[in-house]
Amino acid sequence: MSATTASIEVRDYLAAVSRELADLPAAERDDLLEDLDSHLHEVIADGEGSLEQRLGPPEAYAAELRTSAGLSSSDRSTASLLHRAVTSLSANTIWRRTAEHPWTRATLEFLPQLRPAWWIVRAWLAVNVIAGVRSLNTNGFSGFGNFGHRFDLVPQVSSTKFVGVLLLVLAVPISVSIGRRTLRGGPRWLVLAGNVFAAILVVPAIAALGNVTTYMQSGQAVPTDGLFDNGSQVTNIYPYDAQGRPLDHVRLFDQNGQPMLGVSGNSNDFQVGVTPGAAMATAAPSANPNDFPLPNTVTIYGPDGTPTTTVLPRPTIVVPALPNPAPTPSAALSSSQP
Amino acid sequence: MDTTQLLKGVLDLAVLAVLNERDGYGYDVVRRLREAGLEDVGDASVYGTLRRLFQAGALSSYVVPSEEGPHRKYYGLNDHGRSVMALSAKTWVGFAQTMDHLLSKGAAA
Numbered sequence: 139m140s141a142t143t144a145s146i147e148v149r150d151y152l153a154a155v156s157r158e159l160a161d162l163p164a165a166e167r168d169d170l171l172e173d174l175d176s177h178l179h180e181v182i183a184d185g186e187g188s189l190e191q192r193l194g195p196p197e198a199y200a201a202e203l204r205t206s207a208g209l210s211s212s213d214r215s216t217a218s219l220l221h222r223a224v225t226s227l228s229a230n231t232i233w234r235r236t237a238e239h240p241w242t243r244a245t246l247e248f249l250p251q252l253r254p255a256w257w258i259v260r261a262w263l264a265v266n267v268i269a270g271v272r273s274l275n276t277n278g279f280s281g282f283g284n285f286g287h288r289f290d291l292v293p294q295v296s297s298t299k300f301v302g303v304l305l306l307v308l309a310v311p312i313s314v315s316i317g318r319r320t321l322r323g324g325p326r327w328l329v330l331a332g333n334v335f336a337a338i339l340v341v342p343a344i345a346a347l348g349n350v351t352t353y354m355q356s357g358q359a360v361p362t363d364g365l366f367d368n369g370s371q372v373t374n375i376y377p378y379d380a381q382g383r384p385l386d387h388v389r390l391f392d393q394n395g396q397p398m399l400g401v402s403g404n405s406n407d408f409q410v411g412v413t414p415g416a417a418m419a420t421a422a423p424s425a426n427p428n429d430f431p432l433p434n435t436v437t438i439y440g441p442d443g444t445p446t447t448t449v450l451p452r453p454t455i456v457v458p459a460l461p462n463p464a465p466t467p468s469a470a471l472s473s474s475q476p
Numbered sequence: 477m478d479t480t481q482l483l484k485g486v487l488d489l490a491v492l493a494v495l496n497e498r499d500g501y502g503y504d505v506v507r508r509l510r511e512a513g514l515e516d517v518g519d520a521s522v523y524g525t526l527r528r529l530f531q532a533g534a535l536s537s538y539v540v541p542s543e544e545g546p547h548r549k550y551y552g553l554n555d556h557g558r559s560v561m562a563l564s565a566k567t568w569v570g571f572a573q574t575m576d577h578l579l580s581k582g583a584a585a
Contacts, residue, residue, distance in 0.1 A: 170527055173502060176546035177523055180503035183545060192519075199520045206487070206524030208531075 148178040151189045151196050158200030162209060170207055253317065260336040261313035262293075263343060265305045269293035291347070365400055374400060375430040382457040388430045399427035480516050489568055490514060491525050492553065492561040495535065499552035502526055526551055534560050 152175055159167050182189055193199050236242055269290070293302040316329060365372040377385040390398040434450045483490075494500065494508050506522045529535045534557035539547045553561065 170524075173527075173549050174523065176548065177502045179545055180501070180548075181519060184503065184507070202518050202520035203524045206518075206521040206528065208524075208528045 144179065144182050147189055148175060148182060151178060151193075151199075154196035155200045155203065158197050159204065166209070170203065170209070254314065257313045257317040258310055259340070260333065261309035262306065263336045263339045264313070265302060265309050266290070266293045266343065267339065268305060269302065365398055372400070374432050374434060376452065376455060377430060378455075378457040380460045382459045384452060384457075386431070389428050390430060397428040400430065400432045479514075480518075483514060483517060483521075486568060487517070487521060487525050488529065489561065489564040490517075491522065491529065492534070492557060492564065495551055495553050496558070496561055499550045501540075501548040501550050504548075505551070529557070533557075 152171065155174070156167065156171060159170070162170070178189060181192065185192065190196070292299050292306065365375070375390065377388040379385055392398055431452065434452070435447050436450055437445045437447045439445050490509055491505060494505055494512070500508065502523050505526065506517065506519050509517045509522065526535070530537060530551065534554065535551045536554045537549050537551050539549050542548050
């Protein structure tokens with residue numbers, strides 16, 4: 139082997155060893171490697187074969203050097219000292235112990251599996267935000283003031299639940315596709331911002347859902363306005379006095395002193411023929427929603443969309459007079475619907 | 477039994493013993509250890525041990541120009557090194573006797 143090739147080989151081997159010891163302080167490393175150049179020349183001059191064949195890979199050589207020279211840990215460098223300090227400090231905290239607890243690990247491993255569920259939740263939240271903004275536009279700020287109560291299982295975007303359902307049907311696949319694209323590396327900062335916003339909204343949403351007392355029945359949208367009796371909507375109330383005589387212009391208040399507002403219109407409307415849009419336009423608000431019985435009207439639309447409003451008579455309800463003095467509950471009130 | 481594991485514990489003493497015989501440079505020490513029967517001794521281990529013993533003040537060093545290659549840094553025991561070696565040798569002899577005793581008892585049984 140010529141002197142030149144030997145020098146190149148020594149130089150390369152030395153550089154590789156030096157790289158492996160790059161974490162040592164420069165002075166310490168230089169001191170350790172000071173004589174290695176001449177040493178490696180001795181080795182290569184003594185026998186046959188390359189340095190790597192005779193001394194093994196430079197990585198192993200560097201490791202052996204480190205151990206035998208008593209430098210197994212690079213604890214004299216500032217960075218490693220700091221690292222060790224942080225590690226030992228955090229190692230003793232409750233936080234660290236909690237984070238390394240098997241239960242925590244199991245939970246953290248399980249969380250990514252919930253990702254698809256989150257995609258659906260955030261879609262629902264987005265539709266609720268749309269509903270909230272629309273409510274703000276329609277009712278002014280007072281209607282939006284208690285934002286938490288605007289969360290519904292099916293958000294009320296328009297006067298009917300239909301638009302909310304439609305938006306949900308659109309929003310869920312969009313959210314899922316965003317989620318799947320993110321896994322392959324999409325516009326992460328945008329998705330992150332949206333996720334943070336949605337995560338903040340989860341808190342009022344859960345609080346609001348806790349207050350929901352009506353439940354979705356199969357094929358039926360959840361009503362939010364109006365009066366309810368055991369979950370089904372009450373469209374009118376027919377009060378009777380103790381003698382069983384019908385009362386007019388009765389005003390009802392709930393336990394909080396709030397007037398009970400009935401909803402008139404929609405449920406009594408009928409449409410004859412196919413005239414899209416006509417039924418929606420004519421849900422006339424009643425004069426005073428806290429004046430029972432509400433005006434019992436039926437609007438019938440002809441094939442050309444012309445409405446014909448008829449005032450229906452009070453339903454025939456036989457209400458016996460209450461026996462004195464102990465009042466007994468009367469089932470007559472809800473026995474009949476117009 | 478893996479002699480490299482055994483060697484780790486006594487390499488300091490082995491290097492001191494070689495240098496106590498006469499001064500030597502790095503590769504010379506490797507060669508003499510191998511000639512003495514410690515064939516498995518690692519080149520890097522000897523080099524690192526020499527550096528460490530030197531840093532610890534057990535060795536003195538001097539450079540000798542060489543005709544055919546680079547200068548050679550020779551290491552030799554100083555007073556501190558000789559006392560370290562005497563102490564280590566004592567420990568080793570005691571340890572070796574204990575092991576011999578254990579093994580002779582096992583062989584006799």
